[in-house]
Amino acid sequence: MNDMTPVKLTPKDWETDQEVRWCPGCGDYAILKAVQRTLPDIGATPENTVFVSGIGCSSRFPYYVESYGFHTIHGRAPAVATGVKLANPALDVWIVTGDGDGLSIGGNHTMHILRRNLDCQILLFNNEIYGLTKGQYSPTSREGTKSPSTPFGSVDHPAKPAALALGSGARFVGRGFDVSKNLPDVLKAAHAHKGAAFVEIFQNCIVYNKDVFADFTEKKNADEGQLWLEQGKPMLFAKGAKGIALDKEKLTLKVVEVVDGDWEAAGVIVHDVTNRSVAHMLVEMPFGAFPMALGVLYDDPVPTFESAIVAQNELAAKGKVPDLQKLVSQGQTWTVGKGGPEL
Amino acid sequence: MATAALDPITSATTDASPEAVVVRFAGDSGDGMQLTGGQFTLSTALAGNDLATFPDFPAEIRAPQGTLFGVSAFQINFGSTDITTAGDAPDVLVAMNPAALKTNVKDLKPGGLIIADSGEFNDRNLAKAKYDANPLEDDSLAKWQLLSFDISKLTMESVKEFGLGNKEALRCKNMWTLGLALWMFDRDRQPIIDWLKDKFAKAPVLADANIAALNAGHAYGETAEIGGAGLGLKQLNIAAAPAPEGLYRTVTGAESISLGLVAGAQLASLPMFFGGYPITPASAILHHLSRLKEYGVTTFQAEDEIAAIASAIGASYAGSLGITSSSGPGIALKGEAIGLAIMTELPLVIVNSQRGGPSTGLPTKTEQSDLYQAVYGRNGDAPMPVIAARSPADAFDCAIEAVRIAVEYMTPVMLLTDGYIANAAEPWKVPDMSGYTPFPVTFLDKAQEGGFLPYGRDEKLKRPWVKPGTPGLMHRIGGIEKALNTGHIEYSPANHQAMTELRRDKVLGIANDIPDQDVELGQKGGKLAIVGWGSTFGPIYQAVRRARAKGLDVSHIHLRHIWPMPKNLGDLLKSYEKVLVPEMNTGQLKTVLRDQYLVDAKPLNKVSGQPFRIAEIEAAIEEQLT
């Protein structure tokens, strides 16, 4: 905890003395490591960093990061974080939530923190299941998910976290997965973005929803299954043999073959993180027919909520001298003197 | 009022210089009765009368015109003596249409005066008010004095020169009526003219028209008296009430709570964060505070009540004074988060402006039925201090007290008020702020001796308040049970037992830090104690005063601290033969008192959405003592 030393912190400095209590093999461990690797690189200081979470396996996260931490109540982390940031905009606020926490019970708050654009990082651990309550299906579970509460398979259509975030007005949408070596880069980009940065992290719940993301996370599926987006680079996957192009007739995305590396000829799109229209298509891209879009899908900052609040508060207070006595004496007053009341 | 001779409030219509008069303005919700009432209140205060008001309006914003449920009323009781209630029965009823007459006339004192706008008593409005015949023309109002004239037409004439449309011209009716009322009680028109000029600064024609209507109403009184045609309109002069010298203003509960919270934050040397979500009748607090940025106030209109309190908790965690406010339904939503504040031991003030319940209940009517919710309404053993305001003026001090307890004990505190207090106005002697002792907060900025313990305690059992941003004191908090001292996650049975008791003892210990319960009227011991809380203060006080004047052995005890209760309260209650608890609920404080002290407290309940009348409590006192 050498907070004041200019010496660069190490991931170890961000570990607490608390015993980590996730199931052995849970994807949460890898995400924790990725965050602890990221924090020193972005120059974060433990005293100015606050992790706020809701309830769920994922929401235990703050106990394991050597910073300030608040494990709140189910779904409400964005609201608590809003108060933290408005009270002290200098704090670096991270929110950790789950697919149930952030999209079911707390869906309302997720939508509003994004549209308000509070400066914070929102890490949504999507394991497509309610882990902590022992495996019921969640709002992101695929149709037909068999769980204790849906023994015959779920029938509801799943929510798409990234699409929901973008639809709510998010100005940063990133995606990664627990064991990905690229996850710290996505986290760094999220942190560098001034405003609400939404990162969907696919996370393997090995106990209740094992390997649901294996189709793109496993090494053998990585080439065909993962499309890593990079600013200014063509949207290529399958070792450059395939790319994403615009179907100009249908105004949708399509997968095209790239011959001899000539991606331009194949019409492959160059990723522009500020292109909101393309971002909408990327978050909607159905996995299977398409690879999973990963990395920074969208990043186009606008002024933040807390800065607008601070500016308005300052403007409204400008030139006014706080004076309690004056304040309580406001309105239509009269004086009672010896001769009775007078204006 | 069984014994009129002893009644300090004598009827306006039988006495040339009464001590007190009750006037009720009633009209369609579009008639501007609340505005009329508000301005009449101001002129009354300026005339030096003591006063209390009762605004009573429908839940619908624009209820269909002329309907019985669309009637909006404003009652004011003013006089030359101490006034603590809005008055039982009006002496004067101003009825702007048939529906207003129908819904209000039954409350009027026998012999009281009705002033009715005959222009609105047409077939259509009579039908809407379910009158078969025009009551102004048969003898159904014979019990009262009736003055009816075509206020609508008189108003139209008075504003003719300004070329307003019919609808706009008729909107000036309330000012015409106000002008007449000002004449009746010999009031100065100038403050209202000033106010109209200010209000319509952007539309001077409307200002002029309203002023003309005001003047015309006033002149009508004068000429009616002189030329009269036997109208019997008399001018009344209510002497000023004796009041201590000083600066005064009128204040509503919503205003005084807002001011008290700001004062509390300043006395604690803290910036304030207020998270709210609109709900009647609590919204006014959010509105007031959102204008006070220069006092370090940040207001946040959240997406719902849960987010409102959660953001306030977050702000407290980060070192501000977190405050949230709502009414019953919203407080219900906040329940889980209140538990979080109790568990994490963060300061927080929760204001509940109670209204009729359950569920949506009676949004614009008053009730005191959230006492159980305040004291008990959470999962787990979740103790929380509860304070209740008795009146708009008292709410100021209650708000400061709530802030003090929150920061000195690191606990959420609930401040109870109600729709009546929130909306009602009363004269308020502006407090001298230098008379309030500051209670500045100190944040822990380095580890305690022997190492940092986020859940270590001082002699009051308070844990330290550490702001994120403080080097070296990083720690994690949350709603999961905490280990004694370290605050780490800890589920062990012995620890939970110890922590539950600690949270209980911390809150109970506040009893050592609040004043002993006093007796408002009367003395310790005797035949009967009337025990009240909240806005029933006024009617109970007057009823006990009258009963005592008749020689009855009855005392009045009024609780500000609902939880924990003052240390001497049990002893005090046991010193009376009987205890009666009037409440606007079905007996909630009564039950708590019985539970805490094993006293045979008896209930007196009213849940009609209307405040108690003095006479109702007086009758109950007499019943108890015979």
Ligand SMILES: Cc1ncc(C[n+]2csc(CCOP(=O)(O)OP(=O)(O)O)c2C)c(N)n1
């Ligand atoms: C008000 C409330 N309702 C229900 C719960 C029970 N609960 C705890 S975590 C959880 C779901 C967690 O799922 P998710 O957010 O996906 O987190 P995960 O455990 O999968 O990381 C539920 C329903 C609770 N703690 N509080």
Ligand code: SF4
């Ligand atoms: S239940 Fe699933 S999400 Fe929760 S800790 Fe275990 S593996 Fe991880």
Ligand SMILES: [Mg+2]
């Ligand atoms: Mg989950």
